Amino acid sequence: MTYKKINFNSKDGLKMTADLYDVDKPKGFILLCHRSHCNRAEYRETAPRLNKLGFSCLAIDQRSGMKVFGETNETKDRAKAKGFPTGYLDAKPDVEAAIDYAYELNDRNKIILFGSSYSASLALLVSTQTDKVKATIAYSPGEYLKGVNLANEIQTLDKPTYVTSPKAEINQVADVTKNVNPKLLTHFIPTVEGFHGSKTLWKEVIGHETYWTSLEKFLKKIT
Numbered sequence: 460m461t462y463k464k465i466n467f468n469s470k471d472g473l474k475m476t477a478d479l480y481d482v483d484k485p486k487g488f489i490l491l492c493h494r495s496h497c498n499r500a501e502y503r504e505t506a507p508r509l510n511k512l513g514f515s516c517l518a519i520d521q522r523s524g525m526k527v528f529g530e531t532n533e534t535k536d537r538a539k540a541k542g543f544p545t546g547y548l549d550a551k552p553d554v555e556a557a558i559d560y561a562y563e564l565n566d567r568n569k570i571i572l573f574g575s576s577y578s579a580s581l582a583l584l585v586s587t588q589t590d591k592v593k594a595t596i597a598y599s600p601g602e603y604l605k606g607v608n609l610a611n612e613i614q615t616l617d618k619p620t621y622v623t624s625p626k627a628e629i630n631q632v633a634d635v636t637k638n639v640n641p642k643l644l645t646h647f648i649p650t651v652e653g654f655h656g657s658k659t660l661w662k663e664v665i666g667h668e669t670y671w672t673s674l675e676k677f678l679k680k681i682t
Contacts, residue, residue, distance in 0.1 A: 462506065462518075467560045469522070469534075470552035473543060476533035477519040477557065479564075480506040486513040487593075487682045488565035490557055493524055494576030494599070494656035495547070500530035501575060505660050508671075512678065514571075517564065519557045521550035521578060547577040548604050554581050555589070562591040569593035571681070575656035577603040580635070583613045583620070594619040594681045596674070598657045601631050614638035621645045621677045623670065625653030647673040 462478040469475050478499050489509055493501040502518040509516050520534035522545045534553065538545050554572075561570045572592045574582030579597035584607065586595040600622060602609050616639050624632045626649050636644055651666025653659045659670050 462503075467556065469556045471543075473522065473534065473541065473553075474537055475519060475521075475553055475556065477517050477560075478502070478506070480510050480516040480518070482510050482513065482515050485515040485565075487515075487571055487678070488561055488568070489514050489516045489571045489573050489596075490554075490561045491516055491518040491657075492521060492554055492557070492572070492574045492578035492582060493518070494578060494658075495523065495603075496525045497527055497575075498524045498530050498532035498535070500528035501657060503528070504662065505657060508660075512675065513682075514678070515565070517557065517561050519553065521553045523547050523550040523577065546605065547581070548607065550578070551581055551585065554578065554585050558585065558589060558591050571596060571678075573598075573657070575599065575658075576601075579622075579656070580604050580609055583616065583635075584609060586618060586620070587613055587615050592618060594621070594677075596621045596677070598622075598659065599624040599628055599632070599655050600635050601628070602635060610635050610638055616640070616643065619643055619645070619677075619681050621647070621674070623647035623649065623653075623659075623673065625649065625655055625659060626651065628655070645673075645677050
């Protein structure tokens, strides 16, 4: 599958960069947010597989990230040039704007929000504040947002939510999601070591297929 680089504005007017992975007649639309010290290229392997499952995807550069995987985080570069702060919570307007943008691309139908590491935490937080998200997927969420008690903030989460992590972070994820309605929560607990964030889906990670099997089951349930 191929992707197209596009631009749109964040909530504060900062120009953002994203990769659009489009499919004909998609069964759903997934917004992909990267982990710390990263960029939209985190999903160059994952998004095409999601395309094959029938989902269009938008992978964004948030302002909290950097150059890695052979790609520059263009949103971060613009933020630095303008003197904007680039902490984890500073990227919240980027995620919010991307939700609005993806919602329009999806013919004003609700989207699936997918986060990795700090953006998994942002995804959970923002999902309590919008009706444009139908389900949330969070890889390695944690208490990463300064001044925010995420476990308390997301107790009002009212949509299907999928969380997972490497084996070493199982308790961390359980603690963050302890107040979420268990009827809405799917917590995949791996039997393999795994890897932090969505990289656990990459082919190079031992046991990645176990994560994919679990994710695909969740996606089938919500579409």
